[in-house]
Amino acid sequence: MHTPSNKLITKTGKERQSHLEVTEAAELMKFLIGAIPSKSRSDIKSLLAHHQISVGNEVITQYNYPLEIGQQVVVNWTKVLIEKQPEGLNIVFEDLHIIIIEKQAGLLSIATATEKEQTAYSILSEHVKKRDPKNKIFVLHRLDRETSGVMMFAKSEKVQQLLQNAWKEVVLERSYVAVVEGLVTKEQGTITSWLTESKAFIMYSSRTPNAGQKAVTHYQVLQKNKNYSLLEVKLETGRKNQIRVHMKEIGHSVIGDKKYGATKHPIGRLGLHARVLAFKHPITGEDIRYETDIPKEFLNLFSQ
Template sequence: MKKSAKRHQSKKQTEKKYIVKGESELLPFLLEQKIKSSRNATKSILSRGQVKVDGKTITQHNAVLKPGQEIEIIENKEMQRKSELMGIRILYEDQDLIVIDKEAGILSVAAKHPNEWTAHYQLSLYVKDKNPRNRVFVVHRLDRDTSGVMMFAKNEKAKRILQDNWKKMVTERIYTAMVEGEPAKKEDTIDSWLSENKAFKVYSSPKDNGGKRAVTHYHVAQTNGNYSLLTLTLETGRKNQIRVHLSDIGHPIVGDKKYGAQTNPLKRLGLHATTIKFKHPTSGKLMQFHSAVPKIFKLKTKTSV
């Protein structure tokens, strides 16, 4: 099989790009283009995830290439930018979105100081390193002590589409919470109205009190009597919704002293955003991203229910 490629490189980017002209496997293709000086060095850039095929990171040496596909080689500088991010990890990125996995303890957005080392600030530096005019826009937030998956927009149009059509665009948001005790019902729906006082604490009312209606569905995934792991699906996305609702049923999230928790075995808030599913604001394609539940959430003596 004949293998050839047309090479082109943007002055503003650190990537090298090649267009596949004939069918080939990935490693032989890279060796023919003399991407690196040796076979081992070429294998290394594959293993480090520095090779993309049509925008998707590929590490398999024998991945089959077809004519017309674009091969992109990300230089070490680009990989270094990603590795320098603190407390966040990029799960996905395109021209409209960045999806990340955030650790507990990292603010989503600065509350007071614009240059605070938040997820938003770090991503802003990350995109501006490629082009000073690039920006990152807040679409939704996670509390500082909540870990897990969240997304940002890379342009105002994507932000507006997502925020203005949130209920239609975001089809699923799933969380995992470690709570005190064991709920009497193995699954249930919590439905109430939430309002915030001047001290920024959210209160719940079973009747419409002029606040915002909030609906949370939960299922007890595991329990040992003292603590339980709950899988929660949000029908609405109000501030502190999960924390308030679990406090309402008498099983506050561990570490959540603000909403009634008496214990803190994890030394952090026991809440993790595991899954988000949404329609891409430009392509309309349904996308889903997942963040594994932290190992520290594992119950010492657990019983599946």
């Protein structure tokens, strides 16, 4: 089984993982006692019991697991590794207060009045209720159905309120990668406009100050060819469909985004991925940063 650490690169102010090289054959418990002398035998048993030890990409819980020379033991200090991932998403971090997932394209974040199908919210609700039927999940932000990437949910109303009431101060970075149509000649730029929604649920952009909700998007070109450009996009505001509307506004719609002017659909999905989420933990105060890989289907468009 693959651990979440294979899916994401974790970068924080403090080391969240220890990677330990096996230099002689030994049982796992004996190895860990020697490798991390600051921890007691009961501490190490607890790490094993809470699925925080992995060997060769597999979560190991038995203390007498035989290790071979050259293997790597990973200790995940602050996250419980998930043995079986729910369908449609990967849980990449979970503690008592929050859950961070990587959502796949095509999965709704939360049900709407007209759509009652399985969503990231319903999958996670089921996940936490397995431990205690009273457990609940609370929404913090959303990703469009066809957008993949990192999302965070709260596990209590208190944490939800703490995060939502100070979202701008707590969230240190939200950045996306987008594949857009055409060659973007300006290497970087900022788009500022005011967004309003029509009765048909389409967002419209206006340069008239205060004619809607202010939206600010920063972009930088990462790669380009004559057909497409790969952009890093950072949000200063988080409005509905903001990136999609702003890309259309500069004449470079996100690929696969027929709703906002795209004519090309080369990868069978929307070319938008929430790549980085960095924030200050609402309870511990620790700075946490999750960075995912750029989807392969995005990069393949620039490898020919």
